[in-house]
Amino acid sequence: xxxxxxxxxxxxxxxxxxxxxxxxxxxxxxxxxxxxxxxxxxxxxxxxxxxxxxxxxxxxxxxxxxxxxxxxxxxxxxxxxxxxxxxxxxxxxxxxxxxxxxxxxxxxxxxxxxxxxxxxxxxxxxxxxxxxxxxxxxxxxxxxxxxxxxxxxxxxxxxxxxxxxxxxxxxxxxxxxxxxxxxxxxxxxxxxxxxxxxxxxxxxxxxxxxxxxxxxxxxxxxxxxxxxxxxxxxxxxxxxxxxxxxxxxxxxxxxxxxxxxxxxxxxxxxxxxxxxxxxxxxxxxxxxxxxxxxxxxxxxxxxxxxxxxxxxxxxxxxxxxxx
Amino acid sequence: xxxxxxxxxxxxxxxxxxxxxxxxxxxxxxxxxxxxxxxxxxxxxxxxxxxxxxxxxxxxxxxxxxxxxxxxxxxxxxxxxxxxxxxxxxxxxxxxxxxxxxxxxxxxxxxxxxxxxxxxxxxxxxxxxxxxxxxxxxxxxxxxxxxxxxxxxxxxxxxxxxxxxxxxxxxxxxxxxxxxxxxxxxxxxxxxxxxxxxxxxxxxxxxxxxxxxxxxxxxxxxxxxxxxxxxxxxxxxxxxxxxxxxxxxxxxxxxxxxxxxxxxxxxxxxxxxxxxxxxxxxxxxxxxxxxxxxxxxxxxxxxxxxxxxxxxxxxxxxxxxxxxxxxxxxxxxxxxxxxxxxxxxxxxxxxxxxxxxxxxxxxxxxxxxxxxxxxxxxxxxxx
Numbered sequence: 001x002x003x004x005x006x007x008x009x010x011x012x013x014x015x016x017x018x019x020x021x022x023x024x025x026x027x028x029x030x031x032x033x034x035x036x037x038x039x040x041x042x043x044x045x046x047x048x049x050x051x052x053x054x055x056x057x058x059x060x061x062x063x064x065x066x067x068x069x070x071x072x073x074x075x076x077x078x079x080x081x082x083x084x085x086x087x088x089x090x091x092x093x094x095x096x097x098x099x100x101x102x103x104x105x106x107x108x109x110x111x112x113x114x115x116x117x118x119x120x121x122x123x124x125x126x127x128x129x130x131x132x133x134x135x136x137x138x139x140x141x142x143x144x145x146x147x148x149x150x151x152x153x154x155x156x157x158x159x160x161x162x163x164x165x166x167x168x169x170x171x172x173x174x175x176x177x178x179x180x181x182x183x184x185x186x187x188x189x190x191x192x193x194x195x196x197x198x199x200x201x202x203x204x205x206x207x208x209x210x211x212x213x214x215x216x217x218x219x220x221x222x223x224x225x226x227x228x229x230x231x232x233x234x235x236x237x238x239x240x241x242x243x244x245x246x247x248x249x250x251x252x253x254x255x256x257x258x259x260x261x262x263x264x265x266x267x268x269x270x271x272x273x274x275x276x277x278x279x280x281x282x283x284x285x286x287x288x289x290x291x292x293x294x295x296x297x298x299x300x301x302x303x304x305x306x307x308x309x310x311x312x313x314x315x316x317x318x319x320x321x322x323x
Numbered sequence: 324x325x326x327x328x329x330x331x332x333x334x335x336x337x338x339x340x341x342x343x344x345x346x347x348x349x350x351x352x353x354x355x356x357x358x359x360x361x362x363x364x365x366x367x368x369x370x371x372x373x374x375x376x377x378x379x380x381x382x383x384x385x386x387x388x389x390x391x392x393x394x395x396x397x398x399x400x401x402x403x404x405x406x407x408x409x410x411x412x413x414x415x416x417x418x419x420x421x422x423x424x425x426x427x428x429x430x431x432x433x434x435x436x437x438x439x440x441x442x443x444x445x446x447x448x449x450x451x452x453x454x455x456x457x458x459x460x461x462x463x464x465x466x467x468x469x470x471x472x473x474x475x476x477x478x479x480x481x482x483x484x485x486x487x488x489x490x491x492x493x494x495x496x497x498x499x500x501x502x503x504x505x506x507x508x509x510x511x512x513x514x515x516x517x518x519x520x521x522x523x524x525x526x527x528x529x530x531x532x533x534x535x536x537x538x539x540x541x542x543x544x545x546x547x548x549x550x551x552x553x554x555x556x557x558x559x560x561x562x563x564x565x566x567x568x569x570x571x572x573x574x575x576x577x578x579x580x581x582x583x584x585x586x587x588x589x590x591x592x593x594x595x596x597x598x599x600x601x602x603x604x605x606x607x608x609x610x611x612x613x614x615x616x617x618x619x620x621x622x623x624x625x626x627x628x629x630x631x632x633x634x635x636x637x638x639x640x641x642x643x644x645x646x647x648x649x650x651x652x653x654x655x656x657x658x659x660x661x662x663x664x665x666x667x668x669x670x671x672x673x674x675x676x677x678x679x680x681x682x683x684x685x686x687x688x689x690x691x692x693x694x695x696x697x698x699x700x701x702x703x704x705x706x
Contacts, residue, residue: 168497169465169497171461171465173495173496226491233448233449233488233491233492234487234488234491234492234495236491236494236495237495237497238491238494238495302487302490302491303487303491303494303495304487304490304491304493304494304530304534305530305533305534306534307534308494308497308534308535308536309497309498310497311497312535
């Protein structure tokens with residue numbers, strides 16, 4: 001598991017001398033994420049690296065002008081295996097291609113096996129990406145702000161659906177597969193920015209992980225049953241509908257529909273997601289019947305019984321929020 | 324959406340076309356390349372084409388049926404001798420040509436073909452995708468609504484897990500707005516004697532309604548009437564039995580081999596087709612009952628007036644069926660589902676009563692008997 005360490009920071013700063021790490025944003029999961037900025041005055045005077053390495057401006061030498069990016073998010077994975085590398089590259093390619101206001105802008109990404117300045121081999125390979133910093137709060141910090149506010153949650157869900165549409169309607173029919181509060185950022189203007197495309201997948205295509213129940217990548221709390229089962233034939237944009245449905249249930253009721261007691265491990269959560277049908281929001285008194293039925297439909301265990309298209313889901317969310 | 328009735332076009336397509344255009348039977352046609360050459364389709368009226376879909380019928384891709392071989396996109400033609408591997412290299416071209424043909428004819432919706440796989444293979448979806456679906460979808464814009472055709476076995480419909488897999492796969496394409504569904508069922512009689520299949524079809528129809536996916540049932544016999552209880556789906560009617568009972572045999576054997584030697588007439592009051600000579604026997608020996616089971620049409624009257632029994636080359640009995648079905652389905656269009664179910668229960672009860680009366684006088688041959696109604700009644704009880 002990657003973790004922040006003096007050695008990792010030293011390796012990073014050897015490769016990117018102008019990098020100034022401000023804080024650790026996230027250490028859990030599959031990579032270390034830093035908040036940082038670049039200071040051009042720290043660039044060694046003799047740097048004239050391959051300009052093709054700079055995704056920002058190929059006319060400027062490596063690192064030059066990066067200070068202009070301001071605060072950035074630096075994601076690092078050390079000693080990258082091929083599976084992880086495939087995922088990271090997919091994420092980088094996608095962000096570069098989609099250029100959506102609801103996704104963070106990718107400023108730089110590279111897989112480093114040697115120091116780009118000295119060209120000395122690295123002890124551990126590094127995959128480094130730099131994304132714009134989005135002034136925001138993760139939804140996970142605001143979970144309880146929405147309890148008993150189904151109309152607001154419908155608006156939020158509509159924004160998430162709109163944000164994900166470019167993925168679903170992409171020619172490769174992409175699926176995010178990890179829609180959860182940690183990966184949804186709320187900006188001061190109320191916009192939703194979606195992050196972490198690391199386990200994105202093309203519908204119906206064999207992934208890089210082995211198939212089989214419980215072997216799918218990503219976190220289980222918001223995962224659809226077919227994703228947990230790692231059934232590539234069934235994973236589609238409907239799997240993201242399920243995750244958004246779980247999120248809506250959690251926000252409106254204040255309780256996770258499947259995490260019914262403290263300390264459930266991932267296997268118990270997976271089983272609960274597959275088997276448990278939670279009481280409806282209407283039964284719990286948190287929403288009207290229309291809102292409750294829509295969430296119930298989005299969380300249907302059978303993908304084909306969820307709303308049929310993103311357009312239909314958006315229309316139903318509009319109706320549910322009372323517009 | 325509304326309850327609809329389509330002609331399952333077969334041999335002598337002109338009968339279906341006449342029925343639709345001149346007698347306003349049905350809401351459109353399901354065109355059939357195994358029975359219609361490209362040239363004959365091209366000559367159809369634009370308004371009729373716009374009300375119809377064209378089923379490319381890739382179910383048996385190596386078919387040697389002469390009319391299918393007139394389509395340059397048919398797998399056997401484009402590969403000059405079908406094999407799965409050779410078609411892989413040609414499928415993009417086949418998709419392009421097939422879609423061009425469909426677009427040029429201005430059908431009401433594009434149909435994406437699949438092949439008929441008779442086993443619940445673990446890689447069923449992969450095989451369908453590799454065969455045609457990926458190539459067709461690649462050439463269709465994600466905004467363009469399409470219909471996907473799927474011919475399955477009754478076991479696939481009855482197996483909830485497999486059905487979930489199939490439907491989840493189909494609905495993973497957000498531009499699939501219609502499912503054209505055909506089933507093949509093992510049967511010793513012409514009517515379905517399988518309550519579980521009828522119930523599975525009913526559930527599927529209801530579920531498709533629930534998610535707003537249009538459902539068109541193809542190759543239906545008189546069980547099309549039961550399917551009206553699913554809600555606003557599209558049901559089908561055909562002339563010869565190979566348009567009312569699906570089997571890939573029709574892509575192999577000649578039509579002549581598949582035709583029954585005896586003419587049959589549809590009697591709405593019995594919810595079944597009876598041998599023509601036995602129907603005439605009912606008319607002469609049980610005239611009062613005849614009035615309750617027979618719906619008079621000009622076509623049937625003409626057939627009943629013939630000195631010789633009508634043959635399969637004469638349209639009267641088929642056009643009579645189209646008129647009856649059109650009246651049956653048309654009468655149900657404005658009814659709510661519970662009312663349709665109640666009405667069908669009454670119809671089945673009345674038919675069983677009529678059958679009981681007939682049985683006291685005339686011994687009907689096995690296909691004309693009302694044994695299927697036991698299964699219909701049982702299915703209606705759980706709808």
